[in-house]
Amino acid sequence: MMRSLAPIITVSVLVVAAAEGLAAQERGPAGTVTLSRTDYDRLLDLAARQPRPPDGAPLPAALTRTDIRARVNAGTVRATMTVEGEVFHTGAVKVPLISNATLLDARTGDRPLPLVAEGNAHVAVVTGPATFSATLDWGSAITTAPGRGSFVLPVPPAGSATATFDVPGEQSDLRVSPGLVLRRTSAGGRTTIEATLDPGTATQVWWSARETNQTVVPRDVRMLADVKTLITIGDADLRLLSLVDLTIVQGEPAQFDVQLPPGYELAGVTGVSLDRSEQQGNRVSLFVSSPSRRRHQFLLNLERSVSGSFRLQTAFPTVAAAQRETGEVAIEGIGTLEVSSSADVPGLRRMDVREVDPAISAAARQALLAAYRYQRGASGVPTLSAAVTRFPEAAVLAAVADRAIATTLLTSQGRALTEISLVLRNRAQPFMRVVLPQGATMLSVDVAGAAAKPAEGTDGMRIPLLRPGFRPDGPYKVSFVYLHSGQAFARKGDMQMALPRMDVPVSVVEWELFVPDQYRADRFSGSAIAADLIAPDVAGGDSSLVIDGIAMRPLAAGQIAGRVIDAAGGVVPGATITAEVGGRRLTAISDAEGRYVISGLPTGPLVVTGQLDGFKTARRSLAYDERPRQVDFQLVVGAVSETVSVAADAPLIDMRASGTQNTFVANAVDNVRRGSEREPRARTQVAEPSVNVQSLQRRAAGVLPVRIDVPRAGSSHRFVKPLVVDEETTVAFRYRRR
Numbered sequence: 001m002m003r004s005l006a007p008i009i010t011v012s013v014l015v016v017a018a019a020e021g022l023a024a025q026e027r028g029p030a031g032t033v034t035l036s037r038t039d040y041d042r043l044l045d046l047a048a049r050q051p052r053p054p055d056g057a058p059l060p061a062a063l064t065r066t067d068i069r070a071r072v073n074a075g076t077v078r079a080t081m082t083v084e085g086e087v088f089h090t091g092a093v094k095v096p097l098i099s100n101a102t103l104l105d106a107r108t109g110d111r112p113l114p115l116v117a118e119g120n121a122h123v124a125v126v127t128g129p130a131t132f133s134a135t136l137d138w139g140s141a142i143t144t145a146p147g148r149g150s151f152v153l154p155v156p157p158a159g160s161a162t163a164t165f166d167v168p169g170e171q172s173d174l175r176v177s178p179g180l181v182l183r184r185t186s187a188g189g190r191t192t193i194e195a196t197l198d199p200g201t202a203t204q205v206w207w208s209a210r211e212t213n214q215t216v217v218p219r220d221v222r223m224l225a226d227v228k229t230l231i232t233i234g235d236a237d238l239r240l241l242s243l244v245d246l247t248i249v250q251g252e253p254a255q256f257d258v259q260l261p262p263g264y265e266l267a268g269v270t271g272v273s274l275d276r277s278e279q280q281g282n283r284v285s286l287f288v289s290s291p292s293r294r295r296h297q298f299l300l301n302l303e304r305s306v307s308g309s310f311r312l313q314t315a316f317p318t319v320a321a322a323q324r325e326t327g328e329v330a331i332e333g334i335g336t337l338e339v340s341s342s343a344d345v346p347g348l349r350r351m352d353v354r355e356v357d358p359a360i361s362a363a364a365r366q367a368l369l370a371a372y373r374y375q376r377g378a379s380g381v382p383t384l385s386a387a388v389t390r391f392p393e394a395a396v397l398a399a400v401a402d403r404a405i406a407t408t409l410l411t412s413q414g415r416a417l418t419e420i421s422l423v424l425r426n427r428a429q430p431f432m433r434v435v436l437p438q439g440a441t442m443l444s445v446d447v448a449g450a451a452a453k454p455a456e457g458t459d460g461m462r463i464p465l466l467r468p469g470f471r472p473d474g475p476y477k478v479s480f481v482y483l484h485s486g487q488a489f490a491r492k493g494d495m496q497m498a499l500p501r502m503d504v505p506v507s508v509v510e511w512e513l514f515v516p517d518q519y520r521a522d523r524f525s526g527s528a529i530a531a532d533l534i535a536p537d538v539a540g541g542d543s544s545l546v547i548d549g550i551a552m553r554p555l556a557a558g559q560i561a562g563r564v565i566d567a568a569g570g571v572v573p574g575a576t577i578t579a580e581v582g583g584r585r586l587t588a589i590s591d592a593e594g595r596y597v598i599s600g601l602p603t604g605p606l607v608v609t610g611q612l613d614g615f616k617t618a619r620r621s622l623a624y625d626e627r628p629r630q631v632d633f634q635l636v637v638g639a640v641s642e643t644v645s646v647a648a649d650a651p652l653i654d655m656r657a658s659g660t661q662n663t664f665v666a667n668a669v670d671n672v673r674r675g676s677e678r679e680p681r682a683r684t685q686v687a688e689p690s691v692n693v694q695s696l697q698r699r700a701a702g703v704l705p706v707r708i709d710v711p712r713a714g715s716s717h718r719f720v721k722p723l724v725v726d727e728e729t730t731v732a733f734r735y736r737r738r
Contacts, residue, residue, distance in 0.1 A: 057088035063158035071166040081136040087128025101154040105137040150206035157200030174207035221251035225322035233333040240302040252291040261315035264302035271298040325376040332366040336391040347382025348372040398429035401506040407692040414488040421479040435460035435501040440484040448476040492736035499729040506724040517713040526731040531718035562632040570691040575612040
């Protein structure tokens, strides 16, 4: 007998043991239980036993069902098998799919299915536990015998297997073994059978065509043809791209014969319903996969060699079996050439190129030169005859700048900080070459608002340009800043300034030269024209009329136009211009360049008012006789209630045979070019610095990577030079200390 075993045996076990031996055992002192050695050993065995693990799946994976769709065509059979199953184990599991089969493709969803070859079986690797679905593509050759065709179909080992067979012939007697045919239908010259198969067992499929006593009388084929041809005249070849559109009126033709024009080589033929093609001489036979279709389209590509100027004589593809055939012909050419033909081409009618079918015009890579219509007659397809003349290629501008604005800040030490901003139109130029003045250093470059790094070459700096066809696809801004260390100012002397040479033609260059306040500059000379000799709207270069290289705005009768600027010469957009004459009141708003145009003014006393919040109202009075006038405004900062009135005539814009022209501008330009008036060249009008000067001063103070003491006070002198092509723009002047 043993006592006090509570420290060894758990309370639960003691309670169970005490209950079982309550009737036979003696009770000890309180808090103890007395057991026999047999009961004690049995309790120890029960405590040492491990819990029984849960029962696992008997198989790692299983296939639930498979669906097979097989089609017999042209001596082969192709089948698509959809297999569904479930993986029970965790992790990667091998799932046997199919045996003794040639798989063309295997995928699950939109990705390939990993397969492993084990003997003659294909095994998929699937991660579980999860359900899965796989698609298998299988193919095999048909075994043929007299009056019979057969093949062996492998069947995946799934829980159930169903199949659909599509074989040629409406009277085909298809059988499967092992398996059971459930349904049989015939339509469109083919027979479809639905069957259930034995899973995991290869199925023998065979069929034979039944002979019937009914004699099918073939129906005559009737069709309409429409042939649209694009003729492309290349540098060394002549290409015909023909779209043959066939509409079947009667019958179910499986073959179409197209007659090709002599001298051409068939480069290719395509079509949605095209099965194959065979060429024999100048005839190509097109076999279709769906004879029951009522419409067929084929695209033929023909080529032949040509060189230089030649006589174009060509026919077009034709479908001889068509009851009616119409067509269109369009001609395009690569390079500079001329296509000339007689007014009347037999069988062809000239048409506007804008009326060409969109299917042909969309395929053209160049502008269409000529277009014709025709309808095939008894004599066949008409022949196009035309003379093709080639011209030598002429060089074109790869890039051009509509406008260039140059701003130069001079310091008393003789250093010059210059910023040049261009509005560029680029077609094919990869970079812009800039030749800086001797001793100048490039500081920064911006192309379309983004910083760029120029490359230095032996013949100057190269600024990279945007590739043509990318955003922005129109004009964009290119600007650069450079520093030129020159000779320091003396008490008085002469100084010469020059802008860099650029290989991009510039329509007009506007140059503002800022001179420190302690110096006075006069007696200007050089290749640039003083801006005060040119009307304000000409210097901007934003006009549609050019006379002697100077851009001007053309006006019609009954119009006035002008520009609104501030006291510093900067443009004022958004100003309201009001014209009152003969009881009529017309208004206009100045654009981003400060320009405006008012039309439809009658004859009479004209009062023109310019106003904008924050500026004094300006008023101009003149006698108007419907001839174009230029009325400019200079608004001064002040209260809105203040008004500045000017009773003076405005420049008259004369109407000439060559177009409208500002008489003042034309005379000034003529005087400069003839050199008859030296005084306008010796002096320029001193003006307050523009916003360009103020912007460059701010950049020099904290943005540019150079330290330069830019004068904050001074005077500006403005110059203009039209049509600058890879040349320097120079200005020389005399200065003296005030």
